[in-house]
């Protein structure tokens with residue numbers, strides 16, 4: 001699972017730095033990089049990886065994209081070493097996206113191994129960086145994406161970094177779509193969140209910050225668009241106003257490296273938030289979930305017990321009716337209450353004899369009764 005790379009052989013970073021408040025060694029920060037296809041996730045990771053190497057803090061890099069052709073950075077754990085995406089496609093007769101989801105699901109089943117690898121390396125690295133599939137929905141809305149993110153968030157300070165293609169987002173409608181996606185991820189994972197406005201070497205990200213800070217500026221930009229979605233965007237921008245107020249945004253160029261310093265400052269800030277807000281919330285949420293699950297389990301157990309009780313009374317009832325039918329008002333002289341299997345054949349014979357006698361009695365009774373013909 002683990003790939004030997006330049007990253008692991010590099011100079012060990014000061015990973016056991018301590019927090020100012022406690023003497024406990026700091027845990028590494030998990031940076032989960034998400035973003036729409038082509039937004040620049042891989043190039044961004046390549047850039048921050050190079051930056052951290054020059055800072056003598058090589059990160060531990062994990063690639064979770066099974067369909068990536070070539071990685072331009074050294075990687076410590078690669079999903080492609082565990083799952084063969086093309087093989088999955090063939091074996092399960094899936095299309096490309098289905099195969100990515102299935103590969104990720106298969107990988108998630110071995111995630112405990114990755115967690116133990118991370119644990120082994122947590123004293124050597126300050127950052128664990130995760131690259132995710134280009135099809136963002138594959139990760140964000142899949143069961144495996146949730147399992148991976150929740151497992152990381154429960155163990156390490158975890159930050160979600162959402163990469164946005166700034167030039168493409170200069171269109172207010174695309175900007176709004178990107179922001180809606182960002183907000184849905186933020187509320188789904190409840191983890192500290194940073195938006196990286198990437199490709200600032202092509203266009204400065206100032207316009208995006210202005211749109212977020214000044215609602216009227218965004219409204220006037222939308223007025224220029226003559227599209228069916230203009231009205232919808234106008235209303236949505238009112239809703240997103242609250243989301244913008246607590247958002248960390250960093251302008252970045254993965255080509256020139258501009259914004260690296262600001263990005264790592266934002267990571268430090270997000271880690272503080274993780275410790276003071278998210279960790280506390282996360283623990284409470286997990287406690288609540290555990291309670292809910294225990295409650296549900298108790299309820300299910302009670303239902304099963306009730307069902308079993310009901311069933312045994314029904315069985316008892318049936319047995320009584322059966323006995324009534326066969327006794328037919330007569331006492332069973334042979335019934336000594338012994339249920340031994342050895343008596344089974346005798347009982348069957350007795351039953352046949354009894355039935356035979358009963359049938360003969362019935363015939364003689366009906367023969368002695370006057371028939372309609374007689375009358």
Ligand SMILES: Nc1nc2c(ncn2[C@@H]2O[C@H](COP(=O)(O)OP(=O)(O)OP(=O)(O)O)[C@@H](O)[C@H]2O)c(=O)[nH]1
Nearest residue numbers: 036037038039040041042043134198199253254255
């Ligand atoms: N000018 C410029 N181009 C960039 C920047 N970041 C990425 N690119 C280019 O954008 C394109 C897509 O970049 P990738 O890093 O492959 O994007 P990705 O999000 O990993 O792509 P998928 O994994 O396929 O979704 C490539 O041609 C990159 O060279 C940047 O900061 N500036």
